[in-house]
Amino acid sequence: MTLRRAAFITGIVVLCAWTSVPIYLIALGAVGGRTVVNSWPKPFLPPADLSFGTMREFLDISGVWSSAFYSVEAAVLCMSFSILLGVPAGYALARFVFPGATTYRLLIVLTRAFPVAILALPLTVGFIRLGLYDTPLGVGLMHTTLALPFAVLVSASLFQAIPRELEEAAWVFGCSPVRGFLWVVLPLALPGVAATAIFAFVISWNEVFAASVLTVRHKTLTAYLLSVLSESPLHVQFAGGFVLIIPSVLFIFLVRKRLFSMWGIANR
Amino acid sequence: MRNVLAWLGSTLFTAGLLTTAADASRAESLVFLSTQLRPIEEAQNMRKVILKDFPREVDYVTEQPPQLPVRIKAEQQGVTHTIDVVGALHGELQPLVPLDALVPLDDLAGQLNGRGIPDQLMTLGKFGTAHQLYIPWMQASYIMVANREALPYLPGGADINALGYDQLASWASAIQEKTGKRLLGFPAGPQGLMHRFFEGFLYPSYTGGVVVPFRSEAAEAMWAYFALLWKSVNPNSTSYNFMQEPLLSGDVWIGFDHIARMLDALRQKPDEFVAFPAPSGPKGRGYMPVLAGLAVVKGAPEMNGAMALIDYLDQPETQILTARSVGFFPVVKANLPPDLKPGLRLGANAIEKMQSAKDALPALLPIGLGQRGGEFDKVFMDTFQLVVLRGQKPRAVLDREAETLRRLMTETDAPCWQPDPPHTGACQVQ
């Protein structure tokens, strides 16, 4: 058993390393500056003289902080809308068999199947007409269309796995369908809803293309940095990439426990 | 979860407050949208150094070149206009002409008469129409840069400032033989400017033209030469967008690129590199000058401010400041000060040598292609891919691509431009 356990633990460690080593390398490139990025053979340890200079340069640039706020605004809006629109739809797909269900699923998938880069022009014109051009709200709405398929399909698969009997039991005991949903089903589905929230936030935070197309002066942080970075020297690109990783990693860390809240309940 | 929500809620609220405050302060500023000076350091330079002495507040926004026509078109079709001044390359402003998005600047051009902007550049700014659609802003060109370590391998008797393409080939293969590595590089990546090399340097030098002799025998010989030269080229070239990176890391010893994309290398290690003009071929030393211009968008909210900004950017002092920061040189009469940093001085000298060479053959940017400049570039890049990368016979490829080129020229009705001889009607491929 110990050998098996050891193999198991090795497996876990290897997978963790596989995930984190590239992140470490990004950080290395970010603080190592030009010397690390252009050297051969590449060093695996940070140089004696760390330079946070490049990253400090970023934070100094006019507009970085306000674009960070725009990013957060757009991401939170995306998250809220995706959940508000997606969870009820997922419930419908899971609990009801109705004509048009498959068509609806396909339509939802369709929104991700079409590359957003090609939709740029009609979208921009549409947004200008609606008065949403160059606003975080507009960007948030656009990102919601990107995150909605996740919200709908993930919550559908979640609700499918929650036995109908639980709800029906609640009705027997006098709960209205709505209360039954809110107090019995939803708590069980919380991990899925948390997963949806994470996807929505992260999709919005990382999304570059639609955000740069739809904004002029109120760019999100990613659009702002990445569009400028693509022509900067390599070490600057690393610094930018690293700065962008931190908030989403932090967010996932904050909600990680939610993904496991149901171990207890599953042990009925 | 509640804590997280509370935290997010309060962040949102604060964000809302702060951004409203930030917005209020930006309400009165001019919006200057530019496809040039995009990298962070250059953009900061523009904001903190170049625009510092302009009386009004300017919101300097950068844009990726392919996005420019999309954004302008969208604003034209909408109700709100945000952009006042646009700064972009000649080729990037061209798609805006058929959109009728640019304000004629004839009055402003008259005002700038005494600044010494060459007539040739002002004419380019008309795009073949009767009105001045952009005012020239700054100019640059393409150069070659070599690591000093490559110099010993130069063929005997070759003058680096007056190389021929054959000598370039001998040089590169000598390096390959002696070191075993392919150290010549070209910017053939997805965002690289390789197409300009063919349009402005190789074709004019070998055939004396660009469109007319596209499938001539001279062109066939040229492609055969280039396919042979490619054997000494670092295969990673198809990923290089900016030659300064591989030059700095030593992956490449000899490179060709736009001067702005070489500057980082020249600035970082001026003692390690030399800059020199592109080589010459049988018909001369072809080169392509690059011109950036300033235009005003129709419906701009601050028309007067826009004109004033253009005037300011074209003043000799501002032009010198720009040259110091970004490697684009003045279009007005302004003497570059002697205390230019060494890297920039290297580049400036190379460009000067190229422009004043006895066999210099300027090849202009395409005129009259409207929005289809990209299709024009694709003809050359496709030919390159088929002949050089996939090893197909030049004659068959040239004939096929010539058909595409012919169709493009007829459909756009674009007249011939230098160095092709002038021709009434659309430029014809022979």
Add this chain to the structure above:
Amino acid sequence: MRARYIPYLLIAPSLGFLTMLFFVPLAQTIALAFQADGIWSTENFARMAVDLNFTDAVVNTFEIVIIVVPLQLLLALAMAMMLQHVRAGRDIVLWIWSIPLGISDLAAGLVWLAILTDKGYLNTVLLALGVLSGPQSWLTYETPATLLAAIVVAELWRATAIVLVILVSGVQLIPKEYGEAAEVFGATPWQRFTRVTLPLLRPSIQTALILRTVLAFEMFAIVLSIGGRNFPVLVSEAFNWQYNQQDFGVAAAYAVIVMGVSLAATLVYLRVLRTPAEQR
């Protein structure tokens, strides 16, 4: 007794939202694909098909999808199952494994390029191990096999977390009793996995596969970083036609192809992996 209109009421808000913000511009763009100079024609598709990169783009895209998606499913399943047996620090491990979710395509492309380039980290390790004697190219047009492998590895790293998070949320809703009952009846761990866990995970697997496949057909940022011009895929070509050649018709044609293929794949998944009604 549920009123018949209730499901429609529940999906109405999302449908309305998408119609306004997505389907209308989509219809405009699709129309663009089937028009040339204002008349309905398939000229754009013809032009797309004879382009020198078209066949490569189609083949490359399918290669990537067919290789990457199954691998990711297997890897994510293994990771999800392993997670079940971790006792202490379970949430930390899941957090580490989902970090790639938070990395934008461009940053991921950047770091894998740094690892796999001639003078990159991989070659540094190989040099130290004595396998190589100097910088070695893996990503050029002269080495198509290693280029494909590189893109597969980078995509595997970047996007497995998406599948993992969906599967993990699904796994937790499987009541422990089923597995315990099977164990009581003498089922081996493998049998428990294939006969109990997998069937109950079907809805999540279906969702994960649909989403991952659709995203895989759309991938292009990582391919562009690592492969440059050497590895055209459908969306990178669409992007080039749209922005470099300013030919919106052909770009829309490419996008229509991507959409068609994704929808076909979705239909296949919906059919093959459908959950029988009793199981809901």
